[in-house]
Amino acid sequence: MAQYWKLRTIENKKHRIHVSERLRALRNQLNRDVTERTNEHDLRLATWNLMHFGNNGGYWRNTEALLYIAEIIDHFDLVALQEVNTNLSQLKDLMKNYLGVEWDYIVTDTTGGRLGNKERMAFLYRKGKVRFSRLAGEVVLPDGQTIVGSSGLENQTLFNRHHQFARSPFVVGFSCGWLDFKLCTVHIYFGSNPKKPLLMTDAEYSTYKGQFMEIRKSEIRELANFFAERQKKERRTELKRLKKLGWDTAQSEANYILLGDFNIVSPQHETMDALKQAGFKIPDGMENLPTTLGKKVGFYDQIAHRLADKRVQHRVSGAVDFRESVFRTEDADHYIDVVKDEFVIGKTGASRSRDKMRQYFNRYRFKHQMSDHQLLWSAFDVDFAEDYLERIAKEAAT
Incomplete structure (x- = not known):
């Protein structure tokens, strides 16, 4: 259960009342859209790109934002996070003081290289519902497989240094x-980005910026193919083992779920085809869900699966538009009047007009404190007790 004691540390009483009211609205929204559409036996799985989470400066989340983030996460059982910063202090604060002892986490190391932007990825899971099986690792392509090899770019100097993923899938x-x-979280390289990657020189960016989309498509394609082939091998091995034991009707455990920020352009784009062609399925109702917030509609985040166990049933999917309840457009005047210190001065040091403060709130504030992505989620029925008991009864009757 999410923790609320940090509310008392918000010194401004008017703002404390506002945050309390917005938390109640957010809880009601999540109960309506998530809790009431699922049941306690479902696996409620989610992915969320938390924009520059843990970065200093304008991206450092305050108490209010962490309360909202924790409330959203706490309505699920297993959440993959992308864009976690090198500095883990904010993630540790979220886990200890906002989510509490019911939750645990696994976090990756930062990815090196010019395209990785020093990001981490993390899994947050509810310990009473989800169990970590002690298996964890980065995805490294086997010898002979490269990210851009099939794109005709392998002879370019920059890409020779990036035959693996820009940000290692975990x-x-x-x-x-x-x-x-097995759950794999990804943050596929964006490409076609007007901003150059953090560690890339201006000269390299000028030379290669027109080829970045090829990296994006290639990363998705190679990742999906890697796990499709891995699943086939694991399934063959497992079925041989079960056959020796005489368990002809047993289910294989080669179940793979990919989730995260795939930077899918649209459901009809080659980036989506690269995922589907390897046999991964998108849950019903999810493919056409936009997951970005702001002027540009994006379908970047996805959950895709190849499940060998045919008993798994997808129940429902959705995206959490937190701006329905928090950091709403109509809240701008409250923040300008009550939390004004953070709105008055612009980047140049000059005072903002009231209209400029409203623009800042609605264009940037909610993104920097929450995210420019919605959380995407899917629920699966993982209670197979009825199937098992029926099978035992049939075996006993023969």
Whole structure:
């Protein structure tokens, strides 16, 4: 259960009242859209790109934002986070003081290289519902497979240094209910970005910026193919083992779920095809869900699966538009009048007009304190007790 004691540390009483009211609205929204559409036996799985989470400066989350973030996460069982910063102090604060002892986490090391932007990825999971199976590792492509090899760019100097993923995908084994599965979180390289990567020189950016989309498509394609082939091998091995034991009707455990920020352009784009062609399925109702906030509509975040266990049933999917309840457009005047210190001065040091302060709130403030992405989620029925008991009864009757 999310912790609320930090509310008392908000010194401005008017703002403390506002945050309390917005938290109640957010809880009601999440109960309506998530809790009431699922049940306690479902695995409620989510992915969220938390924009520059843990960065200093304008991206450092205050108490209010951490309360909202924790409330959203606490309505799920297993959440993959992208864009976690090198500095883990904010993540540790979130876990200890806002989510509490019911939750635990696994976090990756930062990815080196010019395209990785020193980001981490993390898995947050509810310990009473989800179990970590002690399997974890980065995805490294086998010899002979490269990110850009099939794109005709392998002879370019820059890309010779980036034959692996710009940000290493991270795979972890979990179990929930009757299901054992491997979960891989990704943050696929964006490409076609007007801003150059953090560690890239101006000269390199000028030379290669027109080829970045090829990296994006290639990363998605190679990742999906990697896990499709891995699943086939694991399934063959597992079925041989089960056959020796005489368990002809047993289910294989080669269940893979990919989730995260794939930077999918649209459901009809080649970036989505690169994922589907390897046999990964997008849950019903999810493919056409936009997941970005702001002027530009994006379908970047996805949850895709290849499940060997046919008993798994997808229930429902959705995206959490937190601006329905918090950091709403109509809240701008409250922040300008009550939390004014953070709004009055612009980047140049000059005072902002009231209209400029409203623009700042609605264009940037909610992104920097929450995210420019919605949380994307899917619920799966992982209670196979009825199937198991029926099978036992049939075996006894023969």
